[in-house]
Amino acid sequence: MYPTKHPYFIGSEFGTYAYEGLKGHSVVYDPKDPYAALYDVDDGKNSRVTNSISVKGNLPISSQIYVESTVITLADCLSCIADVTAPHAGAVPRPASTLINALGRDPKGPTDSPLAVINVIQGKRVNFRVIEADGENHEPVVADSVQIFAGQRYSLILNATQSVDNYWVRANPNAGPTGFLGGINSAILRYQGASIAEPTTVSLPVNQLKETSLVPLDNPLPPAEAGINVNLNLVLGFPGGKFTINGNTFVPPTVPVLLQILSGAQSASDLLPSGSVFPLALNQTVQLSFNAAAVAAI
The missing domain is CATH 2.60.40.420 (Cupredoxins -  blue copper proteins)
Structure with missing residues (x-):
């Protein structure tokens, strides 16, 4: 939900x-x-x-x-x-x-x-x-x-x-x-x-x-400081008219990835091109950073 x-x-x-x-x-x-x-x-x-x-x-x-x-x-x-x-x-x-x-x-x-x-x-x-x-x-x-x-x-x-x-x-x-x-x-x-x-x-x-x-109506307090377990630097590119992240382009398989993962047949890392999957452990704090060129596309 x-x-x-x-x-x-x-x-x-x-x-x-x-x-x-x-x-x-x-x-x-x-x-x-x-x-x-x-x-x-x-x-x-x-x-x-x-x-x-x-x-x-x-x-x-x-x-x-x-x-x-x-x-x-x-x-x-x-x-x-x-x-x-x-x-x-x-x-x-x-x-x-x-x-x-x-x-x-x-x-x-x-x-x-x-x-x-x-x-x-x-x-x-x-x-x-x-x-x-x-x-x-x-x-x-x-x-x-x-x-x-x-x-x-x-x-x-x-x-x-x-x-x-x-x-x-x-x-x-x-x-x-x-x-x-x-x-x-x-x-x-x-x-x-x-x-x-x-x-x-x-x-x-x-x-x-x-x-x-714009001002938040409920004005919630910011979350407490947390140590960063994973720092992902994502560089968005557009070479040859194609979107890339860290030099990789997402290419969908013939069967939807989520459907294959839910079936238990394979993991996402097995199905997708190299560089398309970033494995994360449960309850990790992840910091994402982007290059300046990505601002208009995010």
């Missing part, structure tokens, strides 16, 4: 499973939610699968659960089937577009491909959960936008006080096509009673969240 409440990402990182839509989310609810008085709506029980694969520019093809929810998933859409073989080689496929709740548009068209619609009611405060994988409560901070990376999550309480209308929800990536021309990298926030139409609103200066302004 998860150690803390909040949404968590559930997915398979074996081969191309993640890109084929084998993923979802799990929300651990807190019966004593410290933010409960701040919102009126929180339906985090259902969402759409996050990733899609497009063939020859047609968006999207994936397994999808079409249930509206306050969970928002962000993902890349790959431009062709050839791209998704890249993870086997350790390379990074180039996204064709950003998907919000599994829907999006290709910059090459068509411009009328459906976008995800997030429905709200005027006057209600909605707790949106942008899914990744963290679990720490913080003091509430007022912001209009957040910069989010893989491995992060945010709960965003939207105070729906604007006029009944359609508004843009935008996720600008740092790789692949950027901007919002033609509705790419976008979804629609629709107030109850608004027409079924795309927004005509324009972008305004935003108050972006600064992570340095």
